[in-house]
Amino acid sequence: MTLALTGHGIADGIAIGxxxxxxxxxxxxxxxxxxEQEVGKEIERFRExxxxxxxxxxxxxxxxxxxxxTTASEIISTHVMMLHDAAxxxxxxxxxxxxxxxxxxxxxxxxxxxxxEFRHIEDSYIRSRGEDVAxxxxxxxxxxxxxxxxxxxxxIPDRLAxxxxxxxxxxxGELATLHQRGVAGIITEHGSAYSHTAIMAGSLNIPAVLxxxxxxxxxxxxxxxxxxxxxxLVYANPNKSLLAHYNDAQRRSARHRxxxxxxxxxxAATLDGQKVSLQANAERSDELRAAVENGAESVGLYRTxxxxxxxxxxxxxxxxxAYSEALEILDGRTLTIRTLDLGADKSxxxxxxVNTPKVxxxxxxxxxxxxxxxxxxxxxxxxxxxxxxxxxxxxxxLIPMLTSVHEIRxxxxxLDEARQELQQRGMNYDPNxxxxxxxxxxxxxxxxxxxxxxxxxxxxxxxxxLQYALAADRVDExxxxxxxxxxxxxxxxxxxxxNAATLRQIPLAVCxxxxxxxxxxxxxxxxxxxxxxxxANRLLxxxxxVNQTHADRARTVLDQWRDGHAEAYDLDLLKLIEDxxxxx
Ligand code: PEP
Ligand code: MG
Numbered sequence: 001m002t003l004a005l006t007g008h009g010i011a012d013g014i015a016i017g018x019x020x021x022x023x024x025x026x027x028x029x030x031x032x033x034x035x036e037q038e039v040g041k042e043i044e045r046f047r048e049x050x051x052x053x054x055x056x057x058x059x060x061x062x063x064x065x066x067x068x069x070t071t072a073s074e075i076i077s078t079h080v081m082m083l084h085d086a087a088x089x090x091x092x093x094x095x096x097x098x099x100x101x102x103x104x105x106x107x108x109x110x111x112x113x114x115x116x117e118f119r120h121i122e123d124s125y126i127r128s129r130g131e132d133v134a135x136x137x138x139x140x141x142x143x144x145x146x147x148x149x150x151x152x153x154x155x156i157p158d159r160l161a162x163x164x165x166x167x168x169x170x171x172x173g174e175l176a177t178l179h180q181r182g183v184a185g186i187i188t189e190h191g192s193a194y195s196h197t198a199i200m201a202g203s204l205n206i207p208a209v210l211x212x213x214x215x216x217x218x219x220x221x222x223x224x225x226x227x228x229x230x231x232x233l234v235y236a237n238p239n240k241s242l243l244a245h246y247n248d249a250q251r252r253s254a255r256h257r258x259x260x261x262x263x264x265x266x267x268a269a270t271l272d273g274q275k276v277s278l279q280a281n282a283e284r285s286d287e288l289r290a291a292v293e294n295g296a297e298s299v300g301l302y303r304t305x306x307x308x309x310x311x312x313x314x315x316x317x318x319x320x321x322a323y324s325e326a327l328e329i330l331d332g333r334t335l336t337i338r339t340l341d342l343g344a345d346k347s348x349x350x351x352x353x354v355n356t357p358k359v360x361x362x363x364x365x366x367x368x369x370x371x372x373x374x375x376x377x378x379x380x381x382x383x384x385x386x387x388x389x390x391x392x393x394x395x396x397x398l399i400p401m402l403t404s405v406h407e408i409r410x411x412x413x414x415l416d417e418a419r420q421e422l423q424q425r426g427m428n429y430d431p432n433x434x435x436x437x438x439x440x441x442x443x444x445x446x447x448x449x450x451x452x453x454x455x456x457x458x459x460x461x462x463x464x465x466l467q468y469a470l471a472a473d474r475v476d477e478x479x480x481x482x483x484x485x486x487x488x489x490x491x492x493x494x495x496x497x498x499n500a501a502t503l504r505q506i507p508l509a510v511c512x513x514x515x516x517x518x519x520x521x522x523x524x525x526x527x528x529x530x531x532x533x534x535x536a537n538r539l540l541x542x543x544x545x546v547n548q549t550h551a552d553r554a555r556t557v558l559d560q561w562r563d564g565h566a567e568a569y570d571l572d573l574l575k576l577i578e579d580x581x582x583x584x
Pocket of ligand 1: 301303341440460461462463464465511512513
């Protein structure tokens with residue numbers, strides 16, 4: 001009988017093969033007391049374990065070939081850096097000395113403490129960084145318990161072609177080993193779509209389904225598995241027709257990947273000759289590199305919240321270093337730096353050095369530019385860093401969550417002050433650095449023609465615009481069905497913004513998730529959007545869609561739909577647009 005299990009699908013791919021259920025020789029983490037005289041020896045034992053763990057990871061990182069992508073080796077390097085984190089290591093050593101306990105236990109207690117902090121973080125990407133800390137701690141505990149196998153998993157065969165490994169979870173180091181041995185796919189019981197295991201599997205192109213509950217109990221050693229990384233499904237013992245379907249799908253997916261590769265160097269333009277600019281959203285350096293590799297014309301959204309995750313507000317030098325490194329990676333392409341967008345879904349709570357007040361309705365509260373206009377010194381520090389970066393290459397400054405012209409005036413006044421302060425210090429900046437605004441608030445969309453008078457460019461943040469327009473929280477699954485980009489109200493708002501940008505003759509992009517979702521590309525083209533900014537891994541697919549679209553036909557359908565939309569409300573606009581493309 002076929003058994004179907006679900007989890008988080010990663011890396012889109014399909015894998016078919018035999019199951020290898022991997023066991024981990026779990027080290028029991030027990031507490032034992034040590035004498036005061038033994039503290040020095042215990043700390044030495046801890047340091048040796050750190051060094052061994054670090055050597056192991058570095059050698060695995062070194063063995064990853066160039067085809068593995070920068071992300072995989074960067075994740076390994078991140079784990080090596082975490083092993084050498086001075087604050088973390090000092091905390092462990094202090095705990096050994098104060099509590100007179102063994103190093104394994106000190107690590108365990110410190111880990112629980114850190115994980116409880118991470119659990120409060122709303123941003124799921126940042127929250128999942130807790131999984132990295134746990135993996136690194138487990139590696140050191142493993143070294144302390146004197147297990148010497150090259151990977152923590154027992155009995156992994158040397159060759160894993162046509163094998164899907166089923167494990168409790170996998171560290172990036174273990175994943176690197178499995179990759180070297182040619183694993184066909186991985187299934188884990190733990191791990192989220194945002195975990196480094198997930199990101200690394202994506203970078204190494206290993207089809208994966210993570211977070212499959214009880215996978216090791218339900219899947220049997222040696223049985224045939226089919227894994228659908230796109231849908232997050234695992235089938236055990238597939239029947240003939242399912243197997244035939246997936247064999248076929250695997251062939252089609254290989255063809256699709258080849259087709260995308262073949263358009264990597266082509267420009268993006270519709271069939272009726274409308275040129276389209278494809279840009280990337282990024283914050284980490286691996287994402288910036290991926291943007292360049294996948295042909296992004298520029299970076300349309302560089303999020304800066306990651307700099308504010310530590311225990312201190314980053315100073316001007318730290319920010320300048322991060323922005324100039326990003327600019328350097330882009331090698332002449334424009335970097336659009338979005339100023340700090342903390343608050344609501346990006347709240348950092350207990351970790352945050354920036355004080356965001358606790359309120360009943362954070363999404364409607366002091367977030368993004370509103371927060372920056374309260375903490376003006378913090379904001380000016382960021383503006384100076386952005387301005388200094390503009391002296392090194394093409395930089396634009398993007399202000400999130402604008403509501404009114406008054407806010408733009410205040411931002412511009414602070415920018416003037418920041419320029420004067422740099423002048424006094426004799427520092428360079430681009431006096432013409434473009435300043436743009438994100439249109440995310442419905443009132444701002446309706447008043448876009450007014451706002452646009454004071455802006456050099458605009459970018460629609462559809463993630464937030466939709467949540468505010470439809471009164472449907474973007475992270476609340478219970479109202480996800482209301483979060484509808486095809487809602488006539490949303491379409492009207494978008495049209496307002498496009499018309500405003502045309503009237504004021506300023507560039508306009510869409511940088512919300514909608515821009516990287518192939519289902520909506522033709523609708524956005526119909527509305528007149530010609531700049532799309534998205535995650536780098538979507539660029540080729542969206543280019544393929546753009547290059548296969550008649551924008552004028554899509555526009556005609558949209559106009560007809562809009563003219564009669566009271567009666568046509570129930571008609572599926574996307575389907576009408578699709579149908580218009582089929583005619584010869
Ligand atoms: C948006 O709201 O669409 C957007 C791009 O910004 P973020 O997702 O960072 O809020
Ligand atoms: Mg937003």
